[in-house]
Each structure stands twice: as C-alpha cells, then as structure tokens.
Amino acid sequence: MVSAYDADPVFQANPAQLGHLLNRIHLGNLAIPDFQRDFTWEPRRTKMLLQSMMSRFPAGTFLFWSVGPENNMFGSRPVAGVQEGKESPQEFVLDGQQRLTSLYRALNAIGDERFFLVVDEFAVLPSKENPTGALRDQVNFDKAILWHPVGSRDEKALNTRSARIERGILALEEYRVFDEWLDDYAETRDGAHRKAIKVLLRDFRDQYLAPLKSYGFPVVTLPSNTRIEAVATVFETLNNTGKPLGVFELLTARFYPNDIRLRDWYESALEDHPILEEFGVDAYSILQAITLRASGSAQRADVLSKLKAEDVRDHWDVVVRGFARVLEFLQNECGVVTPKILPYGMLLVPMAAVWEEVAQAKGPEQVNILARLKQFFWCTVFMTNYDQGANSQAGADYGKLRLWLFDPAAQAPEAITDFFLSAATLRAATTRRKALYSGMLALTVMNGARDFHKGVKLTPERVKSDKIDSHHVFPKAFLASGSSALSAELALNRALIDSATNKAIGAKAPSQYFGALRETLGERELVEILSSHLLDADSDDDPFRKDDYDGFIDRRLADVITAVELATGKKVSTEVELQ
Structure with missing residues (x-):
C-alpha cells in the first residue's frame, strides 16, 4: 500500500550534467519563457560561477517547468546567444536562466x-x-x-x-x-x-x-499542470534580487497572443497620467482592479486564473482612468497631497474599480455619491481595515461599495457599518501605524493646513516646491532630555512642516521656536496657522509656552478626535479600555 507521503510527488528531482543541458539549450528544447527578464549577469559573476564549478563546489540547483497543453500558451525564446533552435521547447527555465546563459555564452565564445x-x-x-x-x-x-x-x-x-x-x-x-x-x-x-x-x-x-562537461546540477522539474499561482510564488521567492517577477509578467506573456501588450499599455498609462507614477501605482494593482470589475475578486489566485483577455481589453482604460481620478479626488478632497501620506495603496483598487460609475452620475446625485465615497475612505483608514488581508478586504468592499454608493439603503461596507476607533488607540499610535499616522496628517491638510514659513495653504505643488514633510512638533532631541514617559514618535507629535522652518526648529524647545515665530508672524497669525494643523495654542497656558509634552498630546488628541468624527460621521470611543 502506498502511503500519502509517497503518492503523487509535487515535482521530480534529477541530476543533469552541464554538457547535456547546454546541448538542449543549443537544440532549443530547453528555453526561456517570455515572462522571464533578459540576461543581465556581469562577467565577474560568470567568472565566480566558473571558479565554483572548477573547484567542484556546489553551484545551486535549476528549476524547470515541463511544457504541455496546460501552459503552452506562454511564449518562449532561446537562451541569449542561441540561434533559433531546431526543436520546440520541452521545458521552460524558471530558476537558473542567468547561470545557464552565462555558461552557454562563455563556453561557446558567444557574447560580449x-x-x-x-x-x-x-x-x-x-x-x-x-x-x-x-x-x-x-x-x-x-x-x-x-x-x-x-x-x-x-x-x-x-x-x-x-x-x-x-x-x-x-x-x-x-x-x-x-x-x-x-x-x-x-x-x-x-x-x-x-x-x-x-x-x-x-x-x-x-x-x-x-567539470565544464560533466558538472552535475540538481534539476527540479515542475509538471506542466502546476498551477500558475504556484509558479508566481516561485518567482516571488527565488527572484529576491532586483524587482521580482510575478503575476504581471506571467499575464503579459499569456495575453501576448491576444494582441494585448500589457507592458506597453502600462507605460502609456504612466505617460498619460503622471499621477500614477508619482503615487507608485503598479501594473499589478491595475490588473487587480480589472479583476474586481470582471469577477468581484482581487485575490492573486483569481487574477491569475479568472482574468481573461477580453476583461483586460474591456476594462483597462476605464480602470487606469479610475486610478488617476481617485488620486486627484484624494488630493483635492481628502488632503492626500503627497504619496507619503497615502494610508493604503491597496485602498485605491476598489475605489478605482468603481470610479467609472461614479463619474457617470450627474449633479446633486454625484455630490452625494462622492460624499459617501469620502466617508468610506476615512472610515477605512481609521478602522485600519487594510492592515491585514487587504486583497480579501478589497473584494468584500467592492461588492458592497458599488451598490451602497448609488443606493444608501443597501448594506454599506464593513468600515462604515462596524466602525470603531478608541481615543486610546489614537493617543498611543506611533508613526509605525501607517494608516493612522498618514490619516492624521491628511486630516490636517483637509482642515486647511498652512505653511509655517509663508502662511499659505498646503497644496501638492507647494509640498514639492517647499520640501514640506512630516516632522516632530516637540523635537526628539529636546524630549530626550525631558521627563515625559511618552514616545517622541507618537503620530500626534507630527505635522507637515517646511524645510526652512524645520531647520530653524532644530532641537529647540517649543516655547523658544514658537516664541520666535510669534515675534515674526504675530500672535493671531501664529494661532491660526497652528490651528490649521490641529494644534491648539489659543490660550495663555497653551502647552507650547510651558514645553508641556503630555499636555500637548492631550490637547492635540481632542482636536484630532473632532476632525476624525467630522470626516467619518462616526463617534470615537472615549471609554477607558480594560487592560
């Protein structure tokens, strides 16, 4: 009787001599799949590989993928330097392309x-x-x-x-x-x-x-029916130098015969909508949003197995435009003036997937729809719903969002129906809590945050030109010599400050540098600028005058809570949490 451990091996592992492998490369039955990147090795790496082999040291394993009906839709090409082979590919090289190519070229005096x-x-x-x-x-x-x-x-x-x-x-x-x-x-x-x-x-x-003929490399061969998501995982695991190969590369090769040039389309999208490149929207995110529209899922397995050529053709332009318009919406309406304060890149996916329908609404209807979309954004950010399981969350959100935006009677996304945020969570959040930290900064921009140096409102253009970034309100160096037990890295201790003002602040006490600003700007102007950043200084005993860090955190927490409640339309819990 065969045990479960002996039956149906996932892959075959066999030794293969280098001479045999190079002959197969020459014939063309061992080839490179089109989704692989080009040969990039420098000569010094080839020299090191030759040294290992001639010394009879281990030089790694190779991973191949048998070619069959299940995966022959992928295009292939010969190893760099090989003339068109006489035979059709029998196996694709998944891991080992650089080593095999460098050896073929070096041992045949081909190449540069x-x-x-x-x-x-x-x-x-x-x-x-x-x-x-x-x-x-x-x-x-x-x-x-x-x-x-x-x-x-x-x-x-x-x-x-x-x-x-x-x-x-x-x-x-x-x-x-x-x-x-x-x-x-x-x-x-x-x-x-x-x-x-x-x-x-x-x-x-x-x-x-x-060894240049007989060196034996262990070769692991995956069967042709290996699921495509498993192959993608292989790439993400093995290709850990440079940009990893993944789903986009696989689908680029798969759709190539359908006259869909994903790489070209993506480059055109970046040219047509520079904001995509500014915010780092990658090609895979676009495919996730298309899969959401086509099948309601953003899971990698579904992007790989369910996405069809006609889906990409039908939805590509719509989704690309959706990403661009959503980012413009977040910049203009939600204070996300810079990529650094975008709470979640993945949150763009369901919003971009639904944008085309949002754009088709007119007049007061669109105003109401955009207000609900804004509420969804803020509730999701402060619920931190995308900290874990973001792909699943995007799918669940899209399914409800595309109905609720247009029919308030429909069930709203989870972030809205189950919203909960405690004051204690906000107070304890450090800059490592990316969503809460970025959300607070974006709230200040939406509140009308003004430049400390020039007193003008922050815009994406001004953030770039004046090198405005997140900095400590109470300087870290100042707090290091104080008595407060609170961390200097609390999100509440951050504000968007221009480089000139931040340089002037240095390690000074707040009473000192705010005193200098008060002399330059005047009391009223300073109070208004601070208020625009949700920094309350409208009293003679404000924490800045007394260098009171704990008191400052308490005051700012109260201002941030008010802003969160206005943005989300939900109450923040102020009940003491049980330890």
Whole structure:
C-alpha cells in the first residue's frame, strides 16, 4: 500500500550534467519563457560561477517547468546567444536562466566577453629542478581565469591559438579540443619535458576542465499542470534580487497572443497620467482592479486564473482612468497631497474599480455619491481595515461599495457599518501605524493646513516646491532630555512642516521656536496657522509656552478626535479600555 507521503510527488528531482543541458539549450528544447527578464549577469559573476564549478563546489540547483497543453500558451525564446533552435521547447527555465546563459555564452565564445585560463596558475610545469611538475595545492582564481571584452586590445592579442600558446593561455571554449591544444602547446616547450608536460596537463584537464562537461546540477522539474499561482510564488521567492517577477509578467506573456501588450499599455498609462507614477501605482494593482470589475475578486489566485483577455481589453482604460481620478479626488478632497501620506495603496483598487460609475452620475446625485465615497475612505483608514488581508478586504468592499454608493439603503461596507476607533488607540499610535499616522496628517491638510514659513495653504505643488514633510512638533532631541514617559514618535507629535522652518526648529524647545515665530508672524497669525494643523495654542497656558509634552498630546488628541468624527460621521470611543 502506498502511503500519502509517497503518492503523487509535487515535482521530480534529477541530476543533469552541464554538457547535456547546454546541448538542449543549443537544440532549443530547453528555453526561456517570455515572462522571464533578459540576461543581465556581469562577467565577474560568470567568472565566480566558473571558479565554483572548477573547484567542484556546489553551484545551486535549476528549476524547470515541463511544457504541455496546460501552459503552452506562454511564449518562449532561446537562451541569449542561441540561434533559433531546431526543436520546440520541452521545458521552460524558471530558476537558473542567468547561470545557464552565462555558461552557454562563455563556453561557446558567444557574447560580449571571451574567457581564458592561465595554465601556469593551475600547475607548476616540469623543469630541470622539478622534472614532473605538479598541480598547485591552491589556485589563485583571480589570476587563473581571465576575461576580456570582445574587440578589446587584450582580446585581440589572444585571437590566435599560437598567440595563446606562447603565453600559456587556453581559451575557455577550447576545453572541448584540449588534447589538440595540448599537442600544439607541448611542441613549443623544451623537448626533454614534453612527455611530463602532457602527463601533468592531462591531470589539469581531468581536475579542472572535466567539470565544464560533466558538472552535475540538481534539476527540479515542475509538471506542466502546476498551477500558475504556484509558479508566481516561485518567482516571488527565488527572484529576491532586483524587482521580482510575478503575476504581471506571467499575464503579459499569456495575453501576448491576444494582441494585448500589457507592458506597453502600462507605460502609456504612466505617460498619460503622471499621477500614477508619482503615487507608485503598479501594473499589478491595475490588473487587480480589472479583476474586481470582471469577477468581484482581487485575490492573486483569481487574477491569475479568472482574468481573461477580453476583461483586460474591456476594462483597462476605464480602470487606469479610475486610478488617476481617485488620486486627484484624494488630493483635492481628502488632503492626500503627497504619496507619503497615502494610508493604503491597496485602498485605491476598489475605489478605482468603481470610479467609472461614479463619474457617470450627474449633479446633486454625484455630490452625494462622492460624499459617501469620502466617508468610506476615512472610515477605512481609521478602522485600519487594510492592515491585514487587504486583497480579501478589497473584494468584500467592492461588492458592497458599488451598490451602497448609488443606493444608501443597501448594506454599506464593513468600515462604515462596524466602525470603531478608541481615543486610546489614537493617543498611543506611533508613526509605525501607517494608516493612522498618514490619516492624521491628511486630516490636517483637509482642515486647511498652512505653511509655517509663508502662511499659505498646503497644496501638492507647494509640498514639492517647499520640501514640506512630516516632522516632530516637540523635537526628539529636546524630549530626550525631558521627563515625559511618552514616545517622541507618537503620530500626534507630527505635522507637515517646511524645510526652512524645520531647520530653524532644530532641537529647540517649543516655547523658544514658537516664541520666535510669534515675534515674526504675530500672535493671531501664529494661532491660526497652528490651528490649521490641529494644534491648539489659543490660550495663555497653551502647552507650547510651558514645553508641556503630555499636555500637548492631550490637547492635540481632542482636536484630532473632532476632525476624525467630522470626516467619518462616526463617534470615537472615549471609554477607558480594560487592560
């Protein structure tokens, strides 16, 4: 009886010699799927790989994907440097493209560099004092393996075998005809030592050149029916340097035969709507919003398995426009003037998915719809609903949002029906609570926050031009020498302050730097500017005059609570929470 542990293996693992793999690459039955990125390795990395193999050290495993009816919709291309193969791909290279490509090019003298081996660095050649010679105990591979750009003076100097032999150098691709090279090499050496040279350098061949043919790489092969979401996970796990490959790359390849050029479409979207690039809207988020419109889900598995070419074609422009308009709405109506204070990137997905219908409403109806959309945004931010399970939350929200926005009698999204926020949570939130922290800053902008330096309202343009950013109200350095037990990194201790004012603040006590501002601006103007940032200073005993950090936090909390309640239309709980 076969146990559950023995049945139906997820993948096959077999050793494969390098020579066999390179021959398969040459024939074309081992190919690169179109969703893979291009070859990028620098020559030094190829040199390090050759060193590991010639030293018989481990050089990693390869991961292949069998080609079958389930995945033959993906396009493929030969390894870089290979002419069009004679055979159709039987397997795709999922992990190992850079190593296989670099080895194929180096061992076949293809590409931009040519590699060489300095024989003297591997062996002490026979001489009168040492008639037999010997392989070196330690090889200095920095000197033993050379590479030169094709067409360079150094490469041209080694262009002929005679020139190489004169300098005791073997072109790497000559490993296949080493015995022929050795005969020519021995003929140029002292006749008394020719036999010993051949014996020694055959040992060199067996020790260091044999792995270039017979090095065994463990190869793991996934069956062709491996689910596409599993392949995406592989990429996100293995491709941990640079930008990881993922769902967008896979779908780019899948839809290519349908004349859908996702990469080109995405680049055009960024050109047409610069705000997308400014806020870092990636192509995958656009696909998630399209999948929401098409099938009501933003889960990765559903983006991979349910999204169809016709869905992308039908919804791409609508969704791209939706992202741009939602971001403009958040900038103008919700105070999100900079990407740094966007509470959740994922929150854009359901809002962009529903925007086309919002835009079609007219007059007072649209005003009411936008008011509900704004309430949804603020309630979601302060409920912190997207801190976990954001994909699932986006799907659930979209399903209700697209009905409730147009029919208030319909069930509202969870953030509105189940809204709960306590004063204690707001008071304790540090800058690590991204949604609460960003939400508070955005609230101040919506409240009319003004530039400390010039007294004008903050706009996206002014935030950029005046280098306005989030800074401490009570400087961290000042608090370090004080007696308050409260953290300097509380979200309530942050405000959007221009660089000139922040530089002037330095580590000064609030009483000192606000005193200087009071002399420059006047009492009334200063109070109004501070009030615009939800900073209450309209009294003789305000915390700034007394450098009272705890009192400042309490006052600001009260102002922020009022602003949160106005934005969400919900009450913030002030009940003492049980420990």
